[in-house]
Amino acid sequence: MIKNLFKISDLWILLGFLVIYIAVFDTKIDVGGDNAGYYILGKSISSGLGYTDIHLPNANPANHFPPGYPIILSAFMNFSDDFVFLKIINGLFLFFSLLMLQRIFERMAVSKSLSILAIIFTIINAHILRSSMILMSEIPFLFFSLSSLTCLIKWNEQGNIFWRSKWFWFMIVLCAISYHIRTAGIALIIGVCLFMIFEKKWSGAIVFVLSFLCLSLPWYYRGVKLGGNSYLTQIVQVNPYRPEEGLLNFSGWLDRISNNIFRYLNQEIPNGLFPNFEIIYSSEEPKGYFIYGLILVFFIFIGTIKMPRLRMMWLGYLTSSVSIFLLWPSVWFGVRFMLPLMPFLFLAMLVGLSNSISFIQRKYLGQIRINSSYLIMLVCFLPLSQLSTMRSESKSNLPLEYSNYFNISRYVKSSIPENSIVCTVKPSLFYLYSSTKSSRIPSIIETEKFIHRLEDLGITHVIIDQLGYSSVGRYLMPAIEEFPQRFNLIMQLPNPDTYLLEFVRKD
Numbered sequence: 001m002i003k004n005l006f007k008i009s010d011l012w013i014l015l016g017f018l019v020i021y022i023a024v025f026d027t028k029i030d031v032g033g034d035n036a037g038y039y040i041l042g043k044s045i046s047s048g049l050g051y052t053d054i055h056l057p058n059a060n061p062a063n064h065f066p067p068g069y070p071i072i073l074s075a076f077m078n079f080s081d082d083f084v085f086l087k088i089i090n091g092l093f094l095f096f097s098l099l100m101l102q103r104i105f106e107r108m109a110v111s112k113s114l115s116i117l118a119i120i121f122t123i124i125n126a127h128i129l130r131s132s133m134i135l136m137s138e139i140p141f142l143f144f145s146l147s148s149l150t151c152l153i154k155w156n157e158q159g160n161i162f163w164r165s166k167w168f169w170f171m172i173v174l175c176a177i178s179y180h181i182r183t184a185g186i187a188l189i190i191g192v193c194l195f196m197i198f199e200k201k202w203s204g205a206i207v208f209v210l211s212f213l214c215l216s217l218p219w220y221y222r223g224v225k226l227g228g229n230s231y232l233t234q235i236v237q238v239n240p241y242r243p244e245e246g247l248l249n250f251s252g253w254l255d256r257i258s259n260n261i262f263r264y265l266n267q268e269i270p271n272g273l274f275p276n277f278e279i280i281y282s283s284e285e286p287k288g289y290f291i292y293g294l295i296l297v298f299f300i301f302i303g304t305i306k307m308p309r310l311r312m313m314w315l316g317y318l319t320s321s322v323s324i325f326l327l328w329p330s331v332w333f334g335v336r337f338m339l340p341l342m343p344f345l346f347l348a349m350l351v352g353l354s355n356s357i358s359f360i361q362r363k364y365l366g367q368i369r370i371n372s373s374y375l376i377m378l379v380c381f382l383p384l385s386q387l388s389t390m391r392s393e394s395k396s397n398l399p400l401e402y403s404n405y406f407n408i409s410r411y412v413k414s415s416i417p418e419n420s421i422v423c424t425v426k427p428s429l430f431y432l433y434s435s436t437k438s439s440r441i442p443s444i445i446e447t448e449k450f451i452h453r454l455e456d457l458g459i460t461h462v463i464i465d466q467l468g469y470s471s472v473g474r475y476l477m478p479a480i481e482e483f484p485q486r487f488n489l490i491m492q493l494p495n496p497d498t499y500l501l502e503f504v505r506k507d
Contacts, residue, residue, distance in 0.1 A: 013099060013102065017095050025394060043077065051070065057437045065137075066180045093139045100143075105119065115347070122342070127272060127335045129390065172208060172212060184324055190323075240332075260326045267293075268333070276385060303350065303353070304348050401496050407493060421459050423438070423459045425463075425465060464476065487501040488501060
């Protein structure tokens with residue numbers, strides 16, 4: 001029994017993971033707002049307050065993030081709510097995901113060496129490692145999505161009629177959990193369904209879809225009662241961060257799809273698979289990365305059509321994922337959306353590269369033969385420089401602008417009334433250290449309407465920060481400049497200048 005559960009190869013995965021993970025582990029809180037939002041929701045559940053945005057003025061029921069990851073966090077918060085402890089839990093999710101990936105890859109690829117190389121690429125990938133050290137849903141989703149695919153593979157290999165297989169029913173439950181961890185996990189559901197259709201498992205596909213719908217209905221109806229799912233609302237907007245720009249029309253959808261195609265080829269795919277191709281989104285688009293993206297897509301395409309086994313499973317998952325990536329608002333950029341797919345992209349890339357090398361050897365090198373795996377191993381050295389960068393960053397302090405922001409948060413906790421409400425660019429991040437209700441800066445250009453909105457929200461204080469988000473300069477600063485008598489300076493921190501202002505309400 002134990003022999004079937006654990007393999008010798010698991011040992012080198014454990015050792016490799018521990019060495020790298022400990023070397024680059026970062027104890028600092030991630031400065032992304034979503035990471036704080038998940039923590040707050042987990043804290044709300046573990047405190048018995050339900051699925052509630054306890055950091056917002058009215059503490060309304062939460063409806064933005066799906067509940068899966070906050071529920072996972074709340075379970076572990078029964079042991080400790082320390083940031084570092086919860087980061088380590090995400091690391092454990094990555095480790096067990098690596099074990100499942102090895103088993104799945106060995107079933108997909110004939111060459112065991114290519115499976116091992118794909119695992120190595122996954123372990124040393126800076127984006128995957130970073131996601132395992134922050135409180136975000138990508139790595140837990142990877143774990144549960146791989147669990148779902150493992151059950152799908154076992155059911156498919158058994159050849160049993162679906163109702164006689166425990167793996168089929170486990171798969172349904174795990175797929176539902178995956179979807180409730182990440183809304184974009186609908187790609188997994190569609191991918192599994194496409195695989196059943198490709199394999200002509202019609203009755204299984206129908207039962208799978210109906211069962212999944214039943215399991216997802218409670219969350220859906222809860223969202224309807226609360227005004228609809230915010231993700232679905234934002235997807236159809238031109239810019240979710242500037243709602244005044246309205247909804248997409250037909251030409252807008254075409255522009256979004258074309259822009260996303262170019263961005264993924266020019267930025268996300270090269271940078272995602274090889275973080276050496278560093279992307280700084282605030283600067284000009286990188287030159288030449290588009291060619292790298294095309295080359296990588298070529299090898300992934302070759303690897304997909306040459307995948308020895310389970311090709312249809314991978315093709316279904318890839319097709320559904322790409323479709324969602326292309327429809328996603330282009331302002332939601334970054335590698336993290338494709339992160340759960342990246343281990344499979346590594347495998348497909350390596351299979352494609354191996355087949356291409358073998359073809360060149362057969363066609364042009366005659367009797368000269370070099371094992372393609374040895375040549376491919378040289379590519380593994382490319383991402384290693386990023387591990388050194390990650391180690392340096394893990395030892396560094398927070399950027400000064402965030403240090404100032406958190407110091408003002410701590411001041412607010414100790415020095416202003418408990419019933420205060422602060423208007424800030426990152427309410428969830430601000431709440432972590434202030435424990436004070438806060439509200440996002442209203443997206444209202446007209447200054448007078450902006451002031452009225454602050455009054456309606458019950459705002460008592462506002463923060464001018466240097467975190468780099470446009471809402472401060474676009475909405476808050478014009479109102480302060482036009483109505484300076486409504487804002488009193490309470491605190492100022494220099495380098496960079498960060499301000500806490502009292503908002504003077506009219507009686």
